[in-house]
Amino acid sequence: MTLRPFVVAWKELLQLRRDRMTLAMMVVLPLVQLLLFGYAINTDVRHMPTLVYDQDQSAASRDFAASMVATGYYDVVGHVSGYAEIERSLRRGEARVALVVPPRYEANLRAGKPASLALIVDGSDPQTVASATNTASSMAAARSSALLLERVKQSGGAGLEPVELEPNTWYNPELRTAVYIVPGLVGVILTMTMVMLTAMAVARERERGTLEQLIVSPVRPIELVLGKIAPYVIIGYVQMTVILAAGHVIFHVPFQGSLLLLYALAFLFIAANLAIGLFFSTLARTQQQAMQMSFFFLLPNILLSGFMFPFEGIPRPAQIPALALPLTHFLRIVRSIVLKGGGLDDVYPELLWLTGILCALVVMSSLRFRKKLI
Amino acid sequence: MSDEVIVTRGLSRRFGELVAVRDVSLDVLRGEIFGVLGPNGAGKSTTIRMLCGILDPSSGEGTVVGFDIRRDAERVKERIGYMTQRFSLYEDLTVEENLKFYAGIYGVPLGKRRRRVGEVLERTGLVARRAQLAGTLSGGWKQRVALASATIHEPPLLFLDEPTAGVDPVSRREFWEQIHALSHDGTTVLLTTHYMDEAERCHRLAFIFRGSVLDVGTPEEIVARRRLRGAELVTRQAREAAEALRRDAAVEEVAHYGNVLRVVTHDDADPEVVVKRVLVGELAPDSVRPVRIGVEDAFVSMVRSDERSEEKSLQAAS
Numbered sequence: 001m002t003l004r005p006f007v008v009a010w011k012e013l014l015q016l017r018r019d020r021m022t023l024a025m026m027v028v029l030p031l032v033q034l035l036l037f038g039y040a041i042n043t044d045v046r047h048m049p050t051l052v053y054d055q056d057q058s059a060a061s062r063d064f065a066a067s068m069v070a071t072g073y074y075d076v077v078g079h080v081s082g083y084a085e086i087e088r089s090l091r092r093g094e095a096r097v098a099l100v101v102p103p104r105y106e107a108n109l110r111a112g113k114p115a116s117l118a119l120i121v122d123g124s125d126p127q128t129v130a131s132a133t134n135t136a137s138s139m140a141a142a143r144s145s146a147l148l149l150e151r152v153k154q155s156g157g158a159g160l161e162p163v164e165l166e167p168n169t170w171y172n173p174e175l176r177t178a179v180y181i182v183p184g185l186v187g188v189i190l191t192m193t194m195v196m197l198t199a200m201a202v203a204r205e206r207e208r209g210t211l212e213q214l215i216v217s218p219v220r221p222i223e224l225v226l227g228k229i230a231p232y233v234i235i236g237y238v239q240m241t242v243i244l245a246a247g248h249v250i251f252h253v254p255f256q257g258s259l260l261l262l263y264a265l266a267f268l269f270i271a272a273n274l275a276i277g278l279f280f281s282t283l284a285r286t287q288q289q290a291m292q293m294s295f296f297f298l299l300p301n302i303l304l305s306g307f308m309f310p311f312e313g314i315p316r317p318a319q320i321p322a323l324a325l326p327l328t329h330f331l332r333i334v335r336s337i338v339l340k341g342g343g344l345d346d347v348y349p350e351l352l353w354l355t356g357i358l359c360a361l362v363v364m365s366s367l368r369f370r371k372k373l374i
Numbered sequence: 375m376s377d378e379v380i381v382t383r384g385l386s387r388r389f390g391e392l393v394a395v396r397d398v399s400l401d402v403l404r405g406e407i408f409g410v411l412g413p414n415g416a417g418k419s420t421t422i423r424m425l426c427g428i429l430d431p432s433s434g435e436g437t438v439v440g441f442d443i444r445r446d447a448e449r450v451k452e453r454i455g456y457m458t459q460r461f462s463l464y465e466d467l468t469v470e471e472n473l474k475f476y477a478g479i480y481g482v483p484l485g486k487r488r489r490r491v492g493e494v495l496e497r498t499g500l501v502a503r504r505a506q507l508a509g510t511l512s513g514g515w516k517q518r519v520a521l522a523s524a525t526i527h528e529p530p531l532l533f534l535d536e537p538t539a540g541v542d543p544v545s546r547r548e549f550w551e552q553i554h555a556l557s558h559d560g561t562t563v564l565l566t567t568h569y570m571d572e573a574e575r576c577h578r579l580a581f582i583f584r585g586s587v588l589d590v591g592t593p594e595e596i597v598a599r600r601r602l603r604g605a606e607l608v609t610r611q612a613r614e615a616a617e618a619l620r621r622d623a624a625v626e627e628v629a630h631y632g633n634v635l636r637v638v639t640h641d642d643a644d645p646e647v648v649v650k651r652v653l654v655g656e657l658a659p660d661s662v663r664p665v666r667i668g669v670e671d672a673f674v675s676m677v678r679s680d681e682r683s684e685e686k687s688l689q690a691a692s
Contacts, residue, residue, distance in 0.1 A: 007478030011464065011471070018466045018507075209462035216426050216456040216533075217479045218448060 004219050008227025012201065016231060022197075026235055030189045030243045037185055038178045038251050045131040050074040051086055051098040058106035064117065064143070065099060073135045074099075086120060096122040097132045109147070171256075171339045179254070182247035183338040184307045186240050187330045190266075191273055191301050192294070193239060197232050198277025199290035207286050221369055229274045236270040237263065244338075256341030265333050265347070268354045272326040275361035282368040301327045329353040377404045379531050379562040380425060384434035387420050394420040396585040397434070402564060402578075404530075407557050409576030410566045411673060417585040418566040422533055425564070427451050439531050452481065455529040459536045461520035465509025469500055469519050472508055473526055480527035490526060498522045498552065514545025521552060525561070532556065534565035538572065550575055570670035579669070581676055588676050593669050600672045602626060604638045605645035607659035615657050624648050626675050635659075638671050 016023060050068070054061050068074045077095055080086055089095040100118035108115040117140065121132045172179045205211040214224060240263075247253040276297065284290035301307070304314060304322035314322060322328050329350040336342030336350075344351070380402035387395040395417040402408045412418050423429040425438050427447030435442070441449045463472050473491045482490050495501045498518045503511070508519055517537065524532060534553075538546045550572070557563055557577075565576070573579055574593045581588040581596070589596050609615045612635055616628045619635070624643040629636045639645045649662050 002481065003484075004479060004481075007475060010478075011467065011475045014471055015464065015466050208465070209458055209460040210464060212458050213456070213462040214479070215428055216451065216454075217476070218451040218481065219479050 002223065004223040005227035005230070008219070008224055009230045012228055012231045026193060026197075026239060027242060029193065030185075030239045031246060033189055034182065034185055034243055034246050034250070037181050038247070045127055046072055047075045048073060048097050048128060048132055049077040049095045051078050051080050051089055051095045052076055053080050053082070053086060053098060053100045055103045056101045056105040060106035060109055061101040064101070064139075067139060068099065068136065071135055071139065073131060090120070090122050093122075096125070096128050099136075112151075176251075178247070178251035179339065180335075182243065182251055182253045183334045184331050185247070186243045186266075186334055187269070187305070187327045188298075188302060188307055189239055189243060190236050190270060190330075191327050192298050194232060194236055194270055194273035195277040195280065195297055196291060196294035197235070198229055198274050199280040199284060199294055200287050201228055201232075202278065202281030203284045203287045203290040206281075206284075221366070225278065225366070225369065229278070232274060233267070233270055236273075237266070240266060253338070255338055257337035257343065261344060262334065262337045265337075265351060265354070266330070268351070268358055269326055269330040269333075272354065272358040272361055275358065275365050276326075278369060279361065279365035282365065301325055304328070306331050323353070324357065326354060326357050329357070378402065379404050379406075380408075380436070380438050380564065382425070382434065382436035385421070385424060385431050385436050386433045387417075387424060387429065388432045393585050395424070395431075398582075398587050399434075400580060400587070400590065402562060404562055405557055405560050406578060407553060407563045407565070407576045409573050409579045410564065410582060411568075411570075411573050411579055411669075412566075412582035413677070416582045418582055419535060420585075421582065422535055422564070422566065426454060426456055426533060452527075453529055453531065455524035455527070455532040457520050457524040457532070457534045457537055459539055461516045463508040463516060463519055463523065466507060468505050468507055469511075469522075470495070470504040472519060472523055476523040477526045482527050490528075494522045494526055497555075513541045514548070517541050517545060517549060518552075521549070525556065529561070531562045531564070534563065536566055536568065538567065538569065546572075570668060570673065573669045573673075581673060583677055583680055588680060597667050597669060597672045600640070600667070600675050601642045602638050602640055602667045602671055602675060603642060603645050604636060604665045604667050604671065605649060605662055606631075606665050607635050607637065607649055607653075607662045608633055609635060609653070609657070609659040611657055615653055615659065618652050618657060619649070622648060622652050625652075627671070627678070636665065638667065638675070640675065 086098045098120040280293045305327040333347045385398040427450040439453045477487045580590045626638040626640040
């Protein structure tokens with residue numbers, strides 16, 4: 001082994017130091033993304049603008065509407081007197097939900113006849129539908145069982161208690177989206193910057209003609225690759241630290257597990273992304289192409305890895321390529337360690353996956369890199 | 375130790391059907407400035423790439439600085455300097471950082487590195503610009519840095535691939551001073567060029583055309599072998615005069631330079647006699663004077679005769 005990898009790494013660091021823009025991007029980008037994703041992504045839909053079409057105008061109907069507002073999910077924005085008005089408001093986006101109380105609602109309740117309510121939901125946003133209907137139906141169910149109990153008690157029946165389900169959410173009891181998103185963001189940002197920086201660093205040498213000069217020199221491909229990617233591994237760790245620290249300070253993301261374990265396992269993930277970047281660089285002729293490929297690669301990562309949508313919800317055929325993405329496995333690792341305090345024995349299947357993917361990538365890109373150099 | 379720095383025998387390289395280099399046999403001696411001439415796509419770069427050990431020959435063999443280009447490519451790489459057409463420098467590094475980088479890559483020992491960088495800066499007149507970013511230098515200065523980088527490890531053999539493309543005439547002249555200084559100190563230089571005036575500054579030349587070496591020798595030898603003679607004549611009817619001359623069997627080539635026509639004859643025919651014979655009456659020139667035949671004339675004539683002989687063989691075949 002010679003000192004050449006160090007010479008290459010030294011040169012790479014010098015170039016990075018001169019490239020203020022890239023350097024700033026590497027620190028600012030994670031922060032901006034953290035704030036964007038942390039604040040903007042909220043799968044928990046509250047304060048949906050709601051219309052009430054009360055054809056009954058009774059105490060019972062007003063009571064139901066009031067308790068809907070009390071859940072915090074619905075904001076009554078108006079009372080209407082016809083379906084046409086509901087339709088127009090939904091179409092204009094002024095309201096997302098409408099509660100329709102039919103005539104004789106209270107009378108039916110009293111008489112012990114079936115009493116029905118209608119809930120109209122704007123289905124163009126599936127998130128709204130789920131939140132709006134789930135909350136309202138559980139409210140209706142609760143109301144029914146309360147009524148039933150009352151009746152039973154009135155008629156002298158005793159000892160009848162309803163079955164109660166007490167939900168107990170672990171690891172993120174307040175169901176804050178940021179807690180879920182921030183650890184995942186570590187993976188997304190690393191994927192983005194690691195792939196792009198490596199791909200561009202090699203493409204730049206090709207574009208400038210310096211790669212030709214290096215090929216004629218006694219530097220071996222492996223020495224060149226090691227020297228070129230070493231500085232980016234350091235940058236990867238800096239980014240990871242920035243996101244985790246800022247996530248902890250700004251969004252109070254807890255840190256349950258071993259930091260050391262996470263940083264150790266992150267090495268596999270960073271290396272896998274660098275190998276992908278290297279592979280792209282053998283395909284790209286220019287820096288622009290390298291950039292485009294990196295962005296193209298980012299999209300399936302965001303959509304399929306489980307970063308934004310639960311992995312289990314992804315259709316089976318799409319799960320297969322998703323399993324080949326390093327991010328899918330790193331997300332499970334980082335969430336397990338950060339949020340659940342997972343240890344090595346909890347994440348070792350993912351560790352095996354990552355190792356396998358890394359080996360495949362290294363073989364693939366070094367084969368291509370060698371061939372392309374000569 | 376032998377005095378041949380490069381020896382090749384029957385070196386050939388094929389890319390699929392295409393024969394890029396055919397049967398090239400060269401001997402380049404220590405301290406020589408050896409020029410490789412030829413039009414684009416003639417096989418110059420392919421030849422250099424084989425000699426540098428980055429492209430394996432399809433057949434034939436060669437040794438460079440005493441090592442086999444096939445088996446000991448890595449040793450060859452350590453002992454040669456190479457300068458590309460585009461002066462591939464890191465534009466975002468300073469002059470000195472570029473030199474330090476290449477010193478490291480070529481394994482100049484750490485203790486010697488600083489001294490060596492200082493020496494090269496001194497020799498190439500770059501001391502005042504050592505801290506300047508390479509990207510902000512003009513073409514001529516970039517060329518100096520590229521040459522300094524290529525010689526940082528004191529290689530006994532230096533390859534220069536069209537080293538003066540896109541450089542102003544003054545810088546070119548200074549560059550050649552440096553090349554001669556290197557050669558004087560015992561460095562062998564192999565370069566490719568398009569410029570014929572540069573070809574005449576080489577100790578020896580090889581003409582490559584369509585992958586084959588047409589001739590090797592000193593510029594004088596090559597010119598003499600063509601048995602060409604030349605004259606310049608001033609005429610007001612340059613076009614008509616040129617046409618008339620081209621029809622004559624003794625004329626190799628006629629070239630326009632404003633009102634001046636340059637006539638080259640082959641087989642040692644006296645151009646003044648030919649002009650007097652061909653240009654009579656209205657076409658008679660105002661003046662005629664003999665001129666020296668240069669490498670360019672020899673080169674053009676060689677390419678033409680190669681094309682003519684190929685046409686003949688094609689006609690014979692059909």
